[in-house]
Amino acid sequence: MSSQLRFYKDVVTANAHGQSAKWYPPVLAGAQTLSRSLFDASVYRGCADIFGKLSPDEYADFIAGFIATGVETHGKHWRYADICTALFSLSRSLCVDSYLEIGVRRGRSMSMVAGTRPQANIVGFDLWLDNYAGLENPGPDFVRQEMERLGYKGALEFISGNSHETVPAYFGQHPEATFDLITVDGDHSPEGAMTDLLTVLPRLRIGGAIVFDDIVHPQHTYLKDVWRRSVSSKTNFSSYEFTDLGYGVAFAIRRS
Numbered sequence: 342m343s344s345q346l347r348f349y350k351d352v353v354t355a356n357a358h359g360q361s362a363k364w365y366p367p368v369l370a371g372a373q374t375l376s377r378s379l380f381d382a383s384v385y386r387g388c389a390d391i392f393g394k395l396s397p398d399e400y401a402d403f404i405a406g407f408i409a410t411g412v413e414t415h416g417k418h419w420r421y422a423d424i425c426t427a428l429f430s431l432s433r434s435l436c437v438d439s440y441l442e443i444g445v446r447r448g449r450s451m452s453m454v455a456g457t458r459p460q461a462n463i464v465g466f467d468l469w470l471d472n473y474a475g476l477e478n479p480g481p482d483f484v485r486q487e488m489e490r491l492g493y494k495g496a497l498e499f500i501s502g503n504s505h506e507t508v509p510a511y512f513g514q515h516p517e518a519t520f521d522l523i524t525v526d527g528d529h530s531p532e533g534a535m536t537d538l539l540t541v542l543p544r545l546r547i548g549g550a551i552v553f554d555d556i557v558h559p560q561h562t563y564l565k566d567v568w569r570r571s572v573s574s575k576t577n578f579s580s581y582e583f584t585d586l587g588y589g590v591a592f593a594i595r596r597s
């Protein structure tokens with residue numbers, strides 16, 4: 342899977358000054374840089390535009406209303422992020438060509454990548470648990486139609502089943518597969534979330550981003566610790582956490 346990740350440059354070959362040694366890894370933008378665009382008005386507008394093209398959903402409608410009210414009340418000073426705004430911003434900034442998502446439900450988070458990068462290759466894993474968290478979980482055919490509503494034209498694959506089995510099996514069948522962007526938002530148990538994160542990390546491209554949802558969700562208060570132990574404590578990842586409002590979200594850039 343080839344890709345042209347923005348902010349990934351081999352400084353030796355790109356450098357006109359003739360240096361012969363490669364001192365730093367080739368990543369030009371870490372989480373601090375990428376977090377700067379997270380709160381752009383264009384991110385909130387872009388998310389609202391995509392939400393508006395999807396089938397109505399109680400939770401998505403609430404978030405869209407929350408964002409509209411926040412922007413209206415606090416204007417350019419408003420600071421809010423969630424899985425959708427983070428994916429919109431990262432997908433656009435990094436020019437993502439390949440995306441893996443664990444935990445798809447009705448495609449709300451996936452739509453952020455499909456809507457900003459309509460040619461990207463996407464693979465989604467879900468058990469399609471009935472009545473997930475009191476919300477309907479209509480399955481892969483529905484999600485495919487939702488992506489088509491956005492004008493998405495890339496290769497889209499859904500793999501149904503328990504991610505702790507299906508993701509390792511997929512990697513076994515695709516030993517070379519790597520991704521520009523990965524989201525872990527499936528099994529929310531401490532062990533399950535940790536397992537998913539550790540399984541996908543080696544498949545994240547250098548310069549790519551991993552997103553983890555719900556780090557301050559009141560029903561999953563341990564997830565921030567899971568994130569810190571499995572990802573942000575690693576020296577080859579540069580990470581960012583948003584915990585001010587909502588359920589929180591974290592992302593990290595693989596530096597080497």
Ligand SMILES: C[S@@+](CC[C@H](N)C(=O)[O-])C[C@H]1O[C@@H](n2cnc3c(N)ncnc32)[C@H](O)[C@@H]1O
Binds near residue numbers: 444478503504533
């Ligand atoms: C929070 S929802 C995903 C929401 C989606 N990322 C979004 O923001 O629109 C979690 C999803 O993970 C799925 N799930 C839970 N445990 C799973 C497991 N062990 N393997 C695969 N999927 C799982 C559920 O069926 C549900 O659809």
